[in-house]
Amino acid sequence: MNATYELSDLSSDVFYDALHALPDSVILLDDKACVLWHNPAAKTLLTAFFTDDDTPDVLGKPILKLLANEYFIEAFSQVYQDFLLGKYKAEQSANFKFPSKIFVGDVQMAQVSFLPASRMLLRIQNYTRIHHLEQMRTDFVGNVSHELRTPLTVLMGYLETFGSAPDLSAKWQRGFNLMREQARRMNNIVNDLLMLSRLENDESEPPAAVDMPRVLMQVFDDAQASNAESAHLIDLHLDTPKNLLGLEVYLHSAILNLVLNAMKYTPAGGEISIIWEEVKDGALLSVMDNGIGIAPEHLTRLTERFYRVDSGRSRATGGTGLGLAIVKHVLNKHDARLMIESTEGEGSAFKVLFPKSRLV
Incomplete structure (x- = not known):
């Protein structure tokens, strides 16, 4: 003793x-x-x-x-x-x-x-030195992305014009199609980087009541518009009329990212469910699929910028590698917590818990 x-x-x-x-x-x-x-x-x-x-x-x-x-x-x-x-x-x-x-x-x-x-x-x-370094990185990314946007817009315009010329030979048509595809991909990356820069600089309006059932219906419609080739079965379950105190533009972007991500990694004809429900600790948004799933060693790194589980597949599906990083920043702004569950070959579930203090 x-x-x-x-x-x-x-x-x-x-x-x-x-x-x-x-x-x-x-x-x-x-x-x-x-x-x-x-x-x-x-x-x-x-x-x-x-x-x-x-x-x-x-x-x-x-x-x-x-x-x-x-x-x-x-x-x-x-x-x-x-x-x-x-x-x-x-x-x-x-x-x-x-x-x-x-x-x-x-x-x-x-x-x-x-x-x-x-x-x-x-x-x-x-925290001064780290804060200044973070601010320098954020400013650099934001400034470079902004400067790239104008020349990219010009390039995409000319590629669209010349690529649609009726007298263009088949050999050149293939080249223009590839250039347009890569220009669009780069434009998506620039737009995502600008979104991250805005999120990190906190350039936003004060939070307001967001009609979540309406936002989720918009996300559902946007997802269906991209679903023609894959023919996924997408279900939306609105189990509560609760709204959130937040920023609608960012919430729409984050939720759409989660749904489009599920569509990219679910084979054609697969099932995707979007569920909005009230739970004991707040409100829970779930995006679930029966796709290819994710190995356990990747789960903790999914929200890192440009992190890819399968880089070849991500490029083939048009991903920028920034979608889940944007989701993480948006959820941080709304005091929400992201939980990821996945089993290889069976599918994934991305669940977002919004605290009671955000419900209106």
């Missing part, structure tokens, strides 16, 4: 020594969001807005009174409210970024980890 107790003490000491040594601010909070403990790096952050004469003892004080940053207060208050409503369980975490009020131009990343006994561990780190 004594040996176990000593080992427990040693583990605790090592743990706290490690937290003390971290350059990031680490703060332990109780169920009322008051400070129970903090490491040395956090003291500067917690007392930055007090003079030497009135620096308080931060222990027992509410974190929202100590960190006088309106961006942090707004984001943390939302996370804390969700915590009180039971939306987070022990061992789950929430992340958010906010601009620093101490060092102008700096960006900080906060992670709130939920612990047993209704405690929270708040970790705040300087």
Whole structure:
């Protein structure tokens, strides 16, 4: 018994020594969001807005009174409210970024980890360099995609004009058809990259009530318009009239991507089901097929940009490799979670859970 107790003490000491040594601010909070403990790096952050004469003892004080940053207060208050409503369980975490009020131009990343006994561990780190690198990458992709769009439009116009000339020989006709096909494929990639750039830059209108049954009917009609050759059996089940608080253009794009993806990887004559239903934790959108399925080792990487399970098949079906990356970004904007289930040779199910807070 004594040996176990000593080992427990040693583990605790090592743990706290490690937290003390971290350059990031680490703060332990109780169920009322008051400070129970903090490491040395956090003291500067917690007392930055007090003079030497009135620096308080931060222990027992509410974190929202100590960190006088309106961006942090707004984001943390939302996370804390969700915590009180039971939306987070022990061992789950929430992340958010906010601009620093101490060092102008700096960006900080906060992670709130939920612990047993209704405690929270708040970790705040300087995210400025990573944020700037991400912004440079996003700007570069957006700018290059935008610059490519005009010359591509001109090329596609001339290819369409000359390729439709009545006196064009069969030899040249085949060449023009290939050029038009590749130009369209490149145009699709550019459009998808621009969509990702808009999503990452958050250039969007405030969320509004989205009529989900109507959006899903539009998706169904769009899918049927692309279904002439494959003759898939597409079923739409609207089991709830619930609407979502969100951005209709992005939601339509994400859902259509999921459905078109199912069509691409389901043999002709296969079955695809789209289901919209209310569940205990919110609303669930399911897109299921009886297609070729996906091997388990690929599932965790499907939402990466340009990741392809079978690159040859993706090119043959006209895929850009960006569809599921767009889906991921749209769902993040709507606080939704994507779950993927698949069995090779039997089919796949892409399920999206929207939280109750998004239902209207």
